[in-house]
Amino acid sequence: MSTERRRERIDRPIKAVTDDIFCLSSMREIAYLVIPRILPIVGLLLLGFLVPTYWRKVIVITFIMGMMALSWDFMASCGLTSLGQALFFAIGAYSSAAVNHYLGLPIYLSIPLGTLIGAIISTACIYPALGLRGIYFSMVTLIIPLMLMRVVETTGILGGTEGITGLTHFPGMFITTTISMAALWATFFGLRRLIDSDYGHIFVALKDNDRAVEASGLSIRWFKVQAIFIGSAICCFCGAFMTHYYMSVGMSAFAVDLSIFPIAASVVGGMGTLAGPLLGAIILGPLSEALRTFGSFRVVIYAALLGTFIVTLPEGLFPYLARKYQQIERWVEAPGGISED
């Protein structure tokens, strides 16, 4: 009779202690707790301020895309799987551009106003589709930006194909980087706090079982409106920010890439974790830029890398890393296992 062996995962001894009891007895334990929290913040600071000028532009765009990914992940956690984050981005971009260009308001007003007005318009756009679920909802979010893009093109409103140019720019690269990084962290911690709060549990419940939410006396429509408003406000800020960053807005604000990137980042990083999509965006943003040297072959390499990644690590990078950090694997004898007689 042979004994079977199986791999077992157990919590690291430190994790087992620190999870329940907060007695920080050694530097080692303090480090174990603190490092995963400090590292990302320090990492982004270095990334944002120490890289060469050219790459700083890439990093700012990456931060903004990180916010788009966070917004997507939040909405997906509420059961609202959007294929059209570009819609919200574009509405925010055009709103702030309009406020800046037609009303002549300064940048520190046009960005917040663009965000707010944009979120209201975005929510109104999606409102009729709120009764739809799953893929039906997704399809509508995919279609509306494509439709609005053609509306802008054919009617020539909001600058038509030319777009609106000559918008106010940010006072400098330092401020640009600071604002984008601050906004990214604010979004991340804000959303995480919301999801973990009792009120936020209603949003989680929305995805798990919307009928049970109705049976709990809460209107799913009203909570979906709130989720869309929060999610779209984040994207609208991104749009408003990028508009002023580029000093112009055009039909490219509706580009499908803007809808795809947040999904790719979330899948790579690990959906439904917030930290995952953030990590995914930080990887994919610069990666896509680095591949520029390959010219039009870039997309092929990008797609191949993405595909390989998803196949080898379907759970996503963040859950994988978290598991490796918190648990150890070891082989143990399983005496109760299958024995060969």
Place this chain on the structure above:
Amino acid sequence: MEYLKIENLRKTFGGVVAVDNVSFDVEQGTLLGIIGPNGSGKTTTVNLITGFLKPDSGKVLFKGRDIAGLRASKITNLGIGRTFQMVKPFYRLPAFKNLVVPLFSPRVKRMGGHYGEKDTLALDILEDIGFERDSAVPYKPASILPHGYLKRLEMARVIALQSELIVFDELYSGLTLAEVASISPMIEKLIETGKTIIMVEHRLKELFKIAHKIVVLDQGKKIAEGSPREIMKQPSVKKAYLGVEL
């Protein structure tokens, strides 16, 4: 004025008449049982009463007001709570956080009566319904709870909502005899505290012990109505329930 009066309720799905001109009423503070073979329209009737479906025609008069076709959340807030035959927990939330969701409802705010932290309140309700407080069970995510606990969680939701009319859709299905034996007294207690209950049930023995009146559905139609004692004698019921011992 009747407490709950169902008048000529009708609902079709394509060609299927799921509920066919069904009428009955429920007196306040009593327990009405709805029985019938599979596919006879019981769940559809529940959905029509609780706003999860709109009737093609007919009325649902709750304390004199026609509530047919109102939003489910609206009806819930009027005081009609329901459980689902297929349990519908919030899988990603711990058991006790499942109750925090209904505790946010306008009805709970209006009714008051609940004091203190939502978490404590949720744990209290779960304890009353058989979740051992000092165990890990109330803190486990609903996704890993056994079926018996999920059924209790369904029941806990209507208790959290302080619903005055409670509709249970096959609460006992999939439960062991011991579990049924522990839940039955809770239902009797609900009646004692003045609640009105509609119970859709296949476990006739247990139902007949606590029901005041029974409505029998077959192929969407009401084929009998009366006290449990009368229903047991009806030949038409026996026919619809061929093979089921009454």
